[in-house]
Amino acid sequence: NPHCHGENMQTPHRRTPLHHRGPFNSSPSTPVVCRYIGALGARVICDNIPGLVNKQRQLCQRHPDLMQSIGEGAKEWIKECQHQFRHHRWNCSTLDRDHTVFGRVMLRSERRFVYAISSAGVVYAITRACSQGELKICNCDGQKRGRASDDRGNFDWGGCSDNINYGTKFAKAFVDARERMVKDARALMNLHNNRCGRMAVKRFMKLECKCHGVSGSCSLRTCWLAMSDFRRTGDYLRKKYNTAIEVTMNQDGTGFMVADKDFKGSTKNELVYVENSPDYCLTERSAGSLGTAGRVCNKSSRGTDGCEVMCCGRGYDTTRVKRVTKCECKFKWCCAVECNHCEDLVDVHTCKPHKRPDWLDIT
Ligand SMILES: *[C@@H]1O[C@H](CO)[C@@H](O)[C@H](O)[C@H]1NC(C)=O
Ligand SMILES: *[C@@H]1O[C@H](CO)[C@@H](O)[C@H](O)[C@H]1NC(C)=O
Numbered sequence: 001n002p003h004c005h006g007e008n009m010q011t012p013h014r015r016t017p018l019h020h021r022g023p024f025n026s027s028p029s030t031p032v033v034c035r036y037i038g039a040l041g042a043r044v045i046c047d048n049i050p051g052l053v054n055k056q057r058q059l060c061q062r063h064p065d066l067m068q069s070i071g072e073g074a075k076e077w078i079k080e081c082q083h084q085f086r087h088h089r090w091n092c093s094t095l096d097r098d099h100t101v102f103g104r105v106m107l108r109s110e111r112r113f114v115y116a117i118s119s120a121g122v123v124y125a126i127t128r129a130c131s132q133g134e135l136k137i138c139n140c141d142g143q144k145r146g147r148a149s150d151d152r153g154n155f156d157w158g159g160c161s162d163n164i165n166y167g168t169k170f171a172k173a174f175v176d177a178r179e180r181m182v183k184d185a186r187a188l189m190n191l192h193n194n195r196c197g198r199m200a201v202k203r204f205m206k207l208e209c210k211c212h213g214v215s216g217s218c219s220l221r222t223c224w225l226a227m228s229d230f231r232r233t234g235d236y237l238r239k240k241y242n243t244a245i246e247v248t249m250n251q252d253g254t255g256f257m258v259a260d261k262d263f264k265g266s267t268k269n270e271l272v273y274v275e276n277s278p279d280y281c282l283t284e285r286s287a288g289s290l291g292t293a294g295r296v297c298n299k300s301s302r303g304t305d306g307c308e309v310m311c312c313g314r315g316y317d318t319t320r321v322k323r324v325t326k327c328e329c330k331f332k333w334c335c336a337v338e339c340n341h342c343e344d345l346v347d348v349h350t351c352k353p354h355k356r357p358d359w360l361d362i363t
Contacts, residue, residue, distance in 0.1 A: 127162050210223075
């Protein structure tokens with residue numbers, strides 16, 4: 001298939017808005033550019049994705065079309081990660097030259113969050129691709145047939161229910177493959193956090209319905225299960241990150257225990273970590289820290305985005321920049337809003353670079 005090489009392999013980025021997924025609108029609207037990639041093509045593609053372990057390469061060769069969804073998913077979860085940490089020293093940035101599916105710098109830092117959100121991202125992307133008919137191997141959830149009921153009464157399953165079970169199953173096989181290579185505390189922790197990520201997507205599945213019946217009386221309903229916006233998963237995992245639980249490895253290396261002897265309860269739905277994070281003040285690539293030199297900070301905030309915290313006490317530089325905003329907006333009959341462009345000057349504060357210790361200057 002000549003369309004399956006190089007850039008042409010990308011499917012156009014498209015999302016079916018949720019409200020288009022009702023029973024009368026459930027077939028995918030855009031043709032899939034590359035549904036079939038020959039065995040040779042798959043080999044070439046999979047051999048050229050850096051950073052896959054053997055098992056992942058095998059899965060890639062068997063399901064090259066799923067790799068595309070995973071790649072699109074990665075853009076999405078990285079964006080979500082950066083949104084969640086935009087006000088923090090660690091901001092989920094990737095190296096520009098890092099073309100691996102999971103940014104290398106990120107994998108080394110804040111693992112509990114990165115593992116959870118990346119595996120959630122894979123679940124999300126695969127599940128969505130199934131529903132949109134982009135993949136050979138899966139489709140809408142075939143189990144959601146016939147009648148069912150919720151707290152509002154009976155309904156008929158219809159339309160396309162998101163196949164979260166398939167997405168979860170594949171994400172487990174693919175994402176966990178990397179951790180199954182070694183058996184140590186870190187691998188166990190990663191597997192645990194991967195699972196939390198997968199479950200987070202499932203947690204926010206929601207029932208969407210269309211009403212039928214006399215003049216919208218809603219006496220008849222057709223419903224389908226749909227994933228919520230990925231932001232919900234991001235917000236949830238971010239909260240879990242804040243309350244993550246420190247664990248240590250069992251004596252025999254088969255599991256982990258909570259470090260705090262007084263901890264009561266279950267870690268089942270909590271993110272866990274085995275080592276504390278660095279402070280991310282300095283550039284330290286081996287720890288996945290890019291430092292905060294040059295980061296924009298907020299002078300009036302006492303939080304993590306405040307200059308004091310963000311700049312680690314090194315101080316900040318202030319530059320005055322011109323800002324153009326819309327102003328003096330007027331409503332014009334009918335129906336437009338007309339605005340002027342106003343300019344004002346605002347101070348932008350950025351963290352100073354780390355100063356070399358004085359003793360280095362004494363020669
Ligand atoms: C994150 O921080 C690094 C330096 O610490 C900076 O170069 C990068 O632009 C920031 N990324 C985002 C998305 O804010
Ligand atoms: C800076 O922080 C203050 C206090 O938290 C907040 O009110 C303000 O909106 C922030 N400014 C920006 C530009 O984020």
